[in-house]
Amino acid sequence: MATTIRWGIISTGKIAECFAKDMVVDPKTFVLLDSGSGLRTDQCDTFSRDVHDVVHKVAAVGSRSLESAQSFIERALEGDKDVKGYGTYAEVYADSNVDAIYIGTPHTYHYENALCGIKAKKHILCEKPVTSNAAELRSLIAAAKENNVFFMEALWTRFQPLALELKKISESGVLGNPIVVNADLSGDFDIRNIPTTHRILDPKLGGGAILDLGPYPLIWAIITLFEHPSNNSTKPSVTGSILKTPITGVDANTSFTLNFSQANLSAQAVLSCSINANPIGAGGNGVTIRYEKGIIRVGEPIFCPKSFEVTYLEKDQQGRNRVVKEEKIFFEYRGGGWYFQADEVARCVRDGKIESNVWTHAKSLLQMEIFDEVRRQGGYVLPPGVEKVV
Ligand SMILES: NC(=O)C1=CN([C@@H]2O[C@H](COP(=O)(O)OP(=O)(O)OC[C@H]3O[C@@H](n4cnc5c(N)ncnc54)[C@H](OP(=O)(O)O)[C@@H]3O)[C@@H](O)[C@H]2O)C=CC1
Numbered sequence: 175m176a177t178t179i180r181w182g183i184i185s186t187g188k189i190a191e192c193f194a195k196d197m198v199v200d201p202k203t204f205v206l207l208d209s210g211s212g213l214r215t216d217q218c219d220t221f222s223r224d225v226h227d228v229v230h231k232v233a234a235v236g237s238r239s240l241e242s243a244q245s246f247i248e249r250a251l252e253g254d255k256d257v258k259g260y261g262t263y264a265e266v267y268a269d270s271n272v273d274a275i276y277i278g279t280p281h282t283y284h285y286e287n288a289l290c291g292i293k294a295k296k297h298i299l300c301e302k303p304v305t306s307n308a309a310e311l312r313s314l315i316a317a318a319k320e321n322n323v324f325f326m327e328a329l330w331t332r333f334q335p336l337a338l339e340l341k342k343i344s345e346s347g348v349l350g351n352p353i354v355v356n357a358d359l360s361g362d363f364d365i366r367n368i369p370t371t372h373r374i375l376d377p378k379l380g381g382g383a384i385l386d387l388g389p390y391p392l393i394w395a396i397i398t399l400f401e402h403p404s405n406n407s408t409k410p411s412v413t414g415s416i417l418k419t420p421i422t423g424v425d426a427n428t429s430f431t432l433n434f435s436q437a438n439l440s441a442q443a444v445l446s447c448s449i450n451a452n453p454i455g456a457g458g459n460g461v462t463i464r465y466e467k468g469i470i471r472v473g474e475p476i477f478c479p480k481s482f483e484v485t486y487l488e489k490d491q492q493g494r495n496r497v498v499k500e501e502k503i504f505f506e507y508r509g510g511g512w513y514f515q516a517d518e519v520a521r522c523v524r525d526g527k528i529e530s531n532v533w534t535h536a537k538s539l540l541q542m543e544i545f546d547e548v549r550r551q552g553g554y555v556l557p558p559g560v561e562k563v564v
């Protein structure tokens with residue numbers, strides 16, 4: 175019999191709406207198609223979501239305003255009368271019809287929202303970045319353990335079928351070891367014209383590039399370098415550089431380099447993010463991973479790419495690399511793709527786990543430690559009181 179997870183949604187902002195809409199995409203009728211030239215029809219079925227073991231149901235929506243909760247239910251959940259709308263988040267935590275809480279508030283509220291949910295014995299899926307810093311995350315992990323509830327950061331990209339397939343190729347050895355990862359996520363948020371209270375500009379909301387966009391270039395380095403068997407889960411060294419905007423002092427342009435050289439890997443990730451620049455790979459590739467014997471190029475947008483290309487290289491007699499094969503792999507699916515991570519939550523809850531084996535507490539912690547270090551080196555200090563644990 176399928177396990178049903180009854181979700182309580184915290185906040186009625188943009189991403190909460192995307193997540194809620196995805197929860198009503200029928201997982202059984204969903205088919206993932208491979209399209210275009212380079213079709214790998216032999217493997218299409220492998221990528222079908224075709225989920226029969228878990229079912230998602232939104233049971234409650236909480237907002238700071240009841241009207242907002244009700245209008246959210248109308249627009250995102252087709253006015254479903256079975257969904258309770260609440261004018262406070264506390265009522266969602268207290269609702270006995272809610273199994274798991276999805277948190278879609280601005281970064282600097284994640285800690286307190288997640289802690290309230292955990293204390294109410296709810297399982298938690300919390301948007302990225304999971305907290306403002308590593309200390310807050312350590313405190314939440316301890317609280318989740320103490321209350322025996324599942325807790326995971328909503329690092330949705332890690333669960334997408336493209337990421338799973340790329341990881342398989344990356345670790346198969348067919349391309350040799352990875353050498354360099356280049357990844358950027360940038361967006362032009364029109365920072366001169368948006369209000370300084372916008373979450374991307376307001377330091378009280380953890381504004382800037384590193385906390386909002388940084389998780390995405392980083393996830394490709396984590397998948398291909400940190401998780402690579404030759405790395406033995408060894409943490410990288412971190413070098414970061416930040417250019418702040420004079421508008422509010424948050425980081426506008428941030429780059430960070432990770433060296434993986436302590437285990438059996440010798441590889442570097444060169445990562446960056448900006449809130450005032452167009453995507454570097456607009457119309458092209460947002461991530462490039464160079465291996466000893468090939469290259470993988472991942473399409474934009476790097477948080478939800480729909481294709482990647484693999485170039486296989488071989489040395490000729492003069493020792494020059496030549497292309498021997500090129501392959502392009504496409505992914506298509508209905509909905510936004512946020513349900514892949516929700517399926518993971520449901521299965522972990524069903525199996526009595528408090529942590530995912532895929533996006534573990536340790537990987538979220540590694541991410542927050544890297545961001546802390548980049549902010550430290552770049553001199554980006556959040557205003558007093560914003561970080562609830564330091
Ligand atoms: N996984 C993904 O693809 C994405 C993830 N995100 C993440 O989701 C989070 C929210 O982003 P996004 O949806 O774009 O943000 P929005 O500003 O659109 O929504 C945030 C919501 O949080 C609630 N909220 C609570 N306190 C505050 C406050 N002080 N100021 C503003 N809003 C508040 C509000 O809901 P209410 O009024 O109902 O209480 C608001 O609508 C971020 O942490 C971001 O990193 C964002 C975009 C994509």
Ligand SMILES: O=C1OC[C@@H](O)[C@H](O)[C@H]1O
Nearest residue numbers: 189302361374386387477
């Ligand atoms: O998670 C996200 O993905 C898309 C970006 O535009 C957004 O700002 C970010 O929060």
